[in-house]
Amino acid sequence: MSAATSPHPSRAASPTPGREFSTESYFNTQRPPARLEVQTEAMRSFVQKWDGKRRVVLVTSGGTTVPLESNTVRFLDNFSAGTRGATSAEYFLSAGYAVVFMHRLHSLRPFSRHYSHSLNPFLDLLTISGDSVVATPEQAKHLLPVLRAYNRAHDEGTMLSIDFQTVNDYLWLLRAAGQVMAPLERRGMFYLAAAVSDFFLPDDKVAEHKIQSAKGSLHLEMDQVPKVLRPLVQEWTPEGYIVSFKLETDDNFLIPKARAALARYGHQLVIGNELHTRKYRVVFVERAITPPASGKEGYFTGGVRGLVDKRITGAMTPPLRGAQTPGGGAYEETWLELDQLNGGDKEKEIEEYIIGELVARHEAWIAAKK
Ligand code: PAZ
Structure with missing residues (x-):
């Protein structure tokens, strides 16, 4: 057919x-x-x-x-x-x-x-104590903060x-x-x-x-x-702070595709990630708000919390919203890499750092209007 x-x-x-x-x-x-x-x-x-x-x-x-x-x-x-x-x-x-x-x-x-059924099956958390069912002490330690946060949201x-x-x-x-x-x-x-x-x-x-x-x-x-x-x-939400994601299976496409999306749609931020490394590293791509020191391409390292490698490329254009940015605008790229951020703590998740960065950017976006 x-x-x-x-x-x-x-x-x-x-x-x-x-x-x-x-x-x-x-x-x-x-x-x-x-x-x-x-x-x-x-x-x-x-x-x-x-x-x-x-x-x-x-x-x-x-x-x-x-x-x-x-x-x-x-x-x-x-x-x-x-x-x-x-x-x-x-x-x-x-x-x-x-x-x-x-x-x-x-x-x-x-x-x-x-507690997904495949990674951490629910029944494995529990043990029988007399006629009751309780979480094992080891599991209770992990469960407690999750349950507290869940109950609070509820x-x-x-x-x-x-x-x-x-x-x-x-x-x-x-x-x-x-x-x-x-x-x-x-x-x-x-x-x-x-x-x-x-x-x-x-x-x-x-x-x-x-x-x-x-x-x-x-x-x-x-x-x-x-x-x-x-x-x-x-049209639908012209003032909102909009973050889109770009997934690729080849790292080399991430930045050009992310920039193209920013130029085409005029939103604030694209987070690029590669399929196999997406849990450990992502790149923030956004329009530059400060010109590169030399006026040309440059690398900037350190300074901002969570920032691992910040690169600003291209000639400066004002950050436009809702308008097409012509090719050749200035972009900032900020890589977040979990093993450089987590201080060796294997329990940490990259989303903690992504959200930390976003909250700061969202605050700045709100403040810029006042
Ligand atoms: O759901 P998940 O954690 O397995 O994967 C997340 C993701 C890769 C789907 C997300 O980070 C993403 O890139 N979303 C946009 C995908 C796209 O380009 O359409």
Whole structure:
């Protein structure tokens, strides 16, 4: 079956194979998820509750699926377990943020992630004492701070969980979150760590029923997911502090791709990470706010907490927001490397340092408006 030929008899075949959807045409033609209104209202009241009391961050987490059938038996997926998002949400909470945790259903979640069934099975924590069940003393030591932080977030209501499954769910929810958080202006942060598919099957190319193997090989032609970072930055939430992630499997692409994203979308920061080293090193790429000493390229080391190697390249351009930065602007790159930051403490997680850096930048972003 070719996906360019509609597998669903009642829907028209896609007129132009491999279409590029604009954001507008995407939302005009693709069906919203069934729970969109309820989830949007939950986000709206959460944001209103915390507006003026805490800064609010939207954390997106986990992978998105692309279903091949609307009665879904099969779907395309990606590797993300949601570790980055779930871990970061915990550090945002402990930094005093209210967190909208927008995550892939059944991916890792803040606090419970410490006890995932594959890495640290729950039953291994417990021991029988008479007729009771208790945590082993060794496990209780680890469990106590996690349980305290979990209970605090629960009692104070500082985290709202919103789940998605498909890339379509994700796009609709991101738009809703952007609009709902717009009144926060600079007090809102977006931390877009979810691994979002670049390709999707539009409604009119999705088979209604399970695709039959009797028809032979399966040919799929997927369309490109619209680049929603642009409307997020320029329309939905023009004042928010927006952090996107860039994942590559070749380190050499990280910086050029991150710079290209900044130039194209005009947001504040791209965090680059490579698939295999993502838990130990990341690079912050942002527009330079101070010119290189020489006026040309230069390396700057030390000075800022957590900064390992800071490099400023290119000619100085003012940091623009919501506008295209012409090629050749000045960029800063800050590498965070866990083994240089953790003082030998193997329990430390890179997200602690990432969030520390972000909180400082977010504060500066808010202060710059006053
Ligand atoms: O979920 P995880 O901890 O296994 O992976 C995190 C990540 C690599 C998905 C995230 O850090 C990231 O880079 N997200 C954006 C991926 C992208 O380029 O679409």
